[in-house]
Amino acid sequence: MIAALSTRPALRAAAIGGYILLVEWTRALASTIPGAMIPAILLGGGALAVSVVGWPAPMLGLGTSRLGLRILGGFALAAVLLLPAAVRAGEAPIIPTSFAMVAVIISVAQELAFRGVLYAALDEAGGAPLAIVGSTVAWTAAHALSHPPAFLWAVAAAGLLLALWRWACRDLVAPIVGHVLADLAL
Amino acid sequence: MKRPLLIAAAAGVYLVAAWMVAPGFYDGIAPQQPYNFVCPPPVAGANSGVAAQPGHLVVKVIDGTSDAGSAFTDDGQAILSFPPGAFEAAGKSQVVIDINPVSPCPNPTDLHFSTNVYLLTADAPFVQSSATPTTCQPACIAFRYSNLIPAPSFIYLAAGANGPWKNIGGSEGQPLVVRANTGQLGFFAAGYPANATNKGAVGTSRLLPIAVAVLIIGVLVAGIPLAMIRRRRAGAEADEGDEDGEDGEDGEVRSTPRT
Numbered sequence: 286m287i288a289a290l291s292t293r294p295a296l297r298a299a300a301i302g303g304y305i306l307l308v309e310w311t312r313a314l315a316s317t318i319p320g321a322m323i324p325a326i327l328l329g330g331g332a333l334a335v336s337v338v339g340w341p342a343p344m345l346g347l348g349t350s351r352l353g354l355r356i357l358g359g360f361a362l363a364a365v366l367l368l369p370a371a372v373r374a375g376e377a378p379i380i381p382t383s384f385a386m387v388a389v390i391i392s393v394a395q396e397l398a399f400r401g402v403l404y405a406a407l408d409e410a411g412g413a414p415l416a417i418v419g420s421t422v423a424w425t426a427a428h429a430l431s432h433p434p435a436f437l438w439a440v441a442a443a444g445l446l447l448a449l450w451r452w453a454c455r456d457l458v459a460p461i462v463g464h465v466l467a468d469l470a471l
Numbered sequence: 472m473k474r475p476l477l478i479a480a481a482a483g484v485y486l487v488a489a490w491m492v493a494p495g496f497y498d499g500i501a502p503q504q505p506y507n508f509v510c511p512p513p514v515a516g517a518n519s520g521v522a523a524q525p526g527h528l529v530v531k532v533i534d535g536t537s538d539a540g541s542a543f544t545d546d547g548q549a550i551l552s553f554p555p556g557a558f559e560a561a562g563k564s565q566v567v568i569d570i571n572p573v574s575p576c577p578n579p580t581d582l583h584f585s586t587n588v589y590l591l592t593a594d595a596p597f598v599q600s601s602a603t604p605t606t607c608q609p610a611c612i613a614f615r616y617s618n619l620i621p622a623p624s625f626i627y628l629a630a631g632a633n634g635p636w637k638n639i640g641g642s643e644g645q646p647l648v649v650r651a652n653t654g655q656l657g658f659f660a661a662g663y664p665a666n667a668t669n670k671g672a673v674g675t676s677r678l679l680p681i682a683v684a685v686l687i688i689g690v691l692v693a694g695i696p697l698a699m700i701r702r703r704r705a706g707a708e709a710d711e712g713d714e715d716g717e718d719g720e721d722g723e724v725r726s727t728p729r730t
Contacts, residue, residue, distance in 0.1 A: 354701070357693055364686040365482045369489040371683040433505055435492050442485035449481045453474035466686075470679060 298406035301336060302423050305398045308332040309427035316431065326387045330394035336402045345401035346457030355454075359462020362450065366443060366467040385469060392464040399424045399444070400451045400460050417448045424448075506617035507546050509587045510576035523548065523587050526570035532560040537595070542568040549589045549659070553610035558595040566595045573658060577632045584662035585623040586614045588632065591656045599654070613650035614661040623661035626651040632658055 290297045312329030316322045342348060399420050408416040424444035425437055432440060447460040507523040524545035531538045537558040543550040549570050558566045573588040597609040616623055625641040626649060640651045641661065649661045 353693075354697060357690055357697060360686050361690045361694075364683055364690060365485060366489075367679065367683045367686070369486055371680040439485065439488040439492055442481070442488040446478070446481040446485050449474075449478050453478055470682060 294406065294410040298403070298410040298419070301403050301406045302419070305333065305336060305403055306423060306427055308398075310430050313428075313430035323384070323387055326391050330387075330390040333391075333394035333398040337397050340402055340405060344405045345397065346404075346451055346455055347401070348458075352458070355456050355458035356462055358450065358454065358456065358459030359466065362447065362459055362463025363466035363470075365446065366463060367470055388468040389465050392468045393461055395424075396447070396457060396461040396464050399427075400447055401457050404448065404451055413452050417445070417452055420448050420451075421445045506615070507548060507587075508617075509572050509574050512620055521546070523572035525572065526568075528568045530558065530566040530568065532558075532563050532565055535561045537566050542570055542591075544570050544572070544589070548587065548615045549591075550613045550615075551591055551610055551656075552607055552613070554607055557597055557609040558593065559598050560595050563595060566593055568593045573632055577629075577634070577658070577660070579634055579636055581665050582627060582636055582662050583621070583665055584627075584660040585616045585620050586661040588658055588660040589614075590632075590658050593656055597654055597656070607652060609654055611650055611652045612659055613648050614659070615648050616661060618647060621663065622647075623649050624663040625649075626653075626659060626661045628653065628655060629658040636660075 290300055308329055312325050312332075315325035315329075318325075337345065403423060404416045404420045407419040411419075421441060421444040425441040428437065428440045447463070450460055451457060505521075507521045509523050526542055526544035526549065528540060528542035530540050530542075536556045537553075537560040539553060539555045539557075541550055541552040551568065551570065560566055569590075569592050571590050571592075573590050577584070577588050591612070612626060614623070614626060622643075623641065625638045627636040628639050629636045639653055641649045642651070643649055653659075
């Protein structure tokens with residue numbers, strides 16, 4: 286089984302996608318248990334982060350070169366992600382302070398899992414188009430249990446934007462920064 | 472040129488998709504709790520959709536004692552629970568309870584309501600006791616609320632839609648639900664005093680537009696010189712005939728935009 290996963294990129298990508306979805310759906314269901322939201326997020330984030338084991342940082346889009354540009358790109362992505370809420374409402378719910386660190390953890394873990402590991406695995410299996418579409422579909426499916434159906438179009442659009450950035454700039458730092466800032470703001 | 476255009480197009484698609492759902496965001500640490508507002512607050516969007524639902528319950532009366540039960544609205548936003556014998560039902564075969572969202576929305580100057588105002592009526596009064604109402608004696612009322620707006624601290628009761636409103640207490644037994652004991656029916660809503668400070672559990676921030684504006688300005692202010700430096704450096708590298716400066720082997724970011 287291990288040998289098959291190491292030699293067949295498509296099988297490896299499917300296994301990684303299945304694992305990530307399983308973690309995300311379990312986390313979403315566990316979060317509905319009273320008092321279990323924070324532990325579920327922390328455990329889920331940890332389980333997502335485990336998926337990066339064995340993947341070299343460059344393949345995930347991580348690196349320190351041109352760090353200023355990467356961070357600036359993250360600010361730009363955060364601005365886009367938050368713009369509709371800022372314009373539409375003028376005010377927005379803020380997360381409790383105790384959730385801030387949890388928000389950072391799950392944002393980073395989700396980016397590492399979806400736009401990092403899953404994207405890289407799909408890229409190996411079928412190239413950039415499959416990586417962009419596949420990671421976006423998985424990202425949207427992962428939110429299906431935790432979000433009302435009406436939100437899933439916005440979820441998918443955000444996933445597509447972040448995946449396109451990952452492809453165009455070969456960068457995961459900006460999606461991480463953008464995702465963290467956006468989750469901290471809302 | 473193609474890649475920046477694709478990113479810009481994806482950003483446009485996202486802006487449209489996010490604009491179509493209140494409050495205009497894709498994710499968040501705590502997904503929005505759907506709530507059917509009679510008068511949607513700005514954060515919920517001007518057209519947030521489903522109307523608040525009424526509730527209706529017929530309670531059986533056996534040997535002059537009303538049965539236990541729970542009356543709730545069809546959307547589960549308001550719930551009245553009561554034990555056996557809660558109503559003065561002597562001579563009756565049933566007690567009818569109705570819960571209706573109130574419109575137009577009462578807007579007292581000294582209170583902020585986090586939920587709709589509901590009118591709860593029954594065709595029999597509660598059994599009156601000299602004791603202060605205790606746990607669900609003679610009844611308890613619970614309101615679910617949205618996490619889009621500040622959490623209520625108390626449940627308020629009034630005989631009329633225009634008040635005066637009386638604080639009947641409030642506790643949070645489960646997330647996003649506030650409950651209190653009551654010995655009367657009438658107009659109910661969950662909220663908090665207008666001069667209350669944020670408890671920190673759930674709240675709203677008017678800083679978001681400012682934060683987004685700062686992000687945009689920051690990107691523009693820092694991005695223009697960075698782009699100029701990148702362009703100048705790329706030009707110098709081209710002059711030197713070095714053509715592999717864009718994609719390093721350690722996950723280097725491409726310069727954006729790349730024309």
